[in-house]
Amino acid sequence: MxxxxxxxxxxxxxxxxxxxxxxxxxxxxxxxxxxxxxxxxxxxxxxxxxxxxxxxxxxxxxxxxxxxxxxxxxxxxxxxxxxxxxxxxxxxxxxxxxxxxxxxxxxxxxxxxxxxxxxxxxxxxxxxxxxxxxxxxxxxxxxxxxxxxxxxxxxxxxxxxxxxxxxSDDLPWAVHRPAPVIRPSEAEIEALAAMIAGAERITIYAGIGARGAAAQIRALSERLAAPVAHTTRAKEFIEPDMPNNVGMTGILGNRAGMQAVGDCDLLLCLGSDFAYTQFYPGKARIVQVDIEPTRLGRRMPVDLGLVGDVGDTIDALLPRLAPREHGKHLNRALKGYAEDLKGYLESAEEPDPSLIHPQHLTEMLDRLAAQDAIFTADGGSPMVWLLRHLSANGERRFLTSLLHGTMANAYPQALGIQNAYPDRQVIAMCGDGGMTMLMGDLLTLVQEKLPVKLLIFNNASLGFVEMEQRVEGMLDAFTELHNPDFGAMARAIGMQGARVETADDLETAMHEWLAAPGPALLDVKVNRMELVMPPKIEPSQIASTALFGVKAVLNGRADEVVSLMRDNFLR
Structure with a gap:
């Protein structure tokens, strides 16, 4: 027909x-x-x-x-x-x-x-x-x-x-989904095993291309007594049940993850296409395993590039490796990671009930959200708070804009995710800039009756850009946002909405927000003077921030300098 x-x-x-x-x-x-x-x-x-x-x-x-x-x-x-x-x-x-x-x-x-x-x-x-x-x-x-x-x-x-x-074409054209086993040749596996045997300080660096291979990475890590660092997109499957996990590297990472990568003499990049060359080790040998040949060596020169599925490659490699005892490299990384986690928890403590720090807000969300919740976060600071302060447990899922780096991705992505998983809690961590960029489709959540939970980190600014300007030693310019009461706006269009301005009111409001039967929005006024602190603070960053302080004082903004120092360097 x-x-x-x-x-x-x-x-x-x-x-x-x-x-x-x-x-x-x-x-x-x-x-x-x-x-x-x-x-x-x-x-x-x-x-x-x-x-x-x-x-x-x-x-x-x-x-x-x-x-x-x-x-x-x-x-x-x-x-x-x-x-x-x-x-x-x-x-x-x-x-x-x-x-x-x-x-x-x-x-x-x-x-x-x-x-x-x-x-x-x-x-x-x-x-x-x-x-x-x-x-x-x-x-x-x-x-x-x-x-x-x-x-x-x-x-x-x-x-x-x-x-x-x-x-008039009646041929049965259809979609095929092959599932091949792809791994390096025997000679390449032997070459990799020889490189591992000759190394003393091995670090595994796992990326999104290792999705589905967490069990094999754990086995490899335990066999080699090697710390496992990971990219931001690998958080959800590397953090859970990975005893040698030491966190992330990069500007959004933590000190232990950065040091584990920087101090090794052999880096095993497994399904990782991390773009920032300055965070790779300067002297170590590098092996890269990726399913896509064109990615081999495009971020950093590698000593051995192998095409293969990460799990299949490790399965072929493990029988060729002798087990190792825990050494200084792993122990130092694990100790550092424990200190990093302790630091995150301390930064989330709220000493001033009249303020709400975004770290405190995110730690509370981590504690109150469902164990199988799915989280999205806008590009900018909400993405950082998700990566640092939400815990992965093997059931939770995470999606942020890391490769494209767009604004306004969180709640639109949550809209689609909620359609696919109507019975799971889907939470969008929105910046106020991202929210106001594509605010019209809040009406879609109401019209489609999608129970997405929207959490607005309302600092009345394009916060990540403001931080970048200050760290460069400039006065921040054109970043201020004049926002509505988002909670009242949500109620006006037919969803549950609330606004919180002090830490004392936060937990009760968050319980009510998460329990709402339909779409719900929680507008939280968070501290504007909050820097996203990198894993290692360079002298140039301190000097540039000090330069901002001088300019701010000269322009009548001394109160901002006091807040910046108190909230980021004196806590």
Missing amino acids: SKTVSDIIADTLVSAGARRVYGIVGDTINHFTDAVRRSDLDWVHVRHEEVGALAAGGESYMTGELSVCAGTTGPGSLHFVNGIFESHRNGAPVVLIASNIARAEEGLGFPQEVDQKKIYEQCSVFCEKISHPDQARRIVAKAAQAALTLHGVAVVIVNGDMFREIS
Whole structure:
């Protein structure tokens, strides 16, 4: 039986495992949305397409399954761009149906005409146009297969008039999901074992590419008596049940993780593509294992680059390794990590009930949230507080914007995650800047009855940028935000909302917020004079911050200098 291109696209997406389409209806996709209405797909009507792309990416990142976005020609499809970049860089399998004007008008400067391929081929694993109705099922199946197997966004471009066309192709094009065992050759495994045998201070550095291999990493760590440091994105599966875990490196990391990486003589980078060269060891030999060959050696020169799945590679390697006793390298790292954790707890103590420090707020959230809660955090300081003060237990999940570094990702991603996990607690840690950037889709949470819990770290500023300016020795400029009472605003649109300004009122409000049956927002006024302290403070940073202090005093802002010193250096 012949079908329209619209029906074929919807059928193929359903067969590939998609359950939802995020978007805003409109002229060039009306026939497609009608096909969605008649299919097993649910349409999630967002108020801004960027939110739709972030929500789809959040859903797919957590489930590993396909989600879909669809946009009208020109502005409709273009509004997806930032969310598509974010989702693609997270490795989320999303398909974007990007429509265009009618074929008869292409190339003539018709209103809203956009060359979608030039735009989206830089943030996708697949980007093709359906040029003939008989291509529809084949191209959509290949797009879905690319998104699922190459872990990224796939884009299908469709002219508005093409959706109505009839296809006569009846071949059973389908999506394949291979599961190969990929590991280095025997000679390469032997070379790796020889390098390990010749090293004294070995550190394992695990990234998101080691997801699913936590048990093997633990076995390798115990065999080698090696500390395990990890990237930010590996937090949720490396922290739990990993006795030799010593935390993270990098500007968002902790001292023990940074020292374990910096002091080793052999660094085993397992599924890690950490971008910041200055945090790699200066003299150690480096081995990198990654499933993607093009990533080998692109961040730091490596002595041995191996293509393989991390778990399969370790399984092949372990029989060749002799067990080692705990030594100074591991013991020092473990002792340092215990001190780092103690420091985080001490920084979260609230000495002044008239203030709320963000660390205190996050530690309380960690204590009160469900054991299987899923957390998202906006880029900037909420992301730091999540990484440092929320505990991973093997059930909790975490998603932040670490590769794209966007604002306003937290609650849109939580929207999609809540759709996928309706019975789990989903909590978005929002900055006030991020919240106000895409605030309109709070209405989507109400309309879709999604019980997302939104926690606003309200410091009335673009706090992370303000910190960067001050550490550079500049007076902060253009970072102040004039915010509404977010709690009152939430109540006005139909969700539970509350505002807290003092530490004494926080716990009761947080209990009520988490217990709310539907979407709920808690607006918390947090201390503005809060620096995100790096694992190691350089003399240049102290000098630059002192320079800010001098400039602030000369400009009549001495009270801010006092607050900055009290809250960050004298606590």
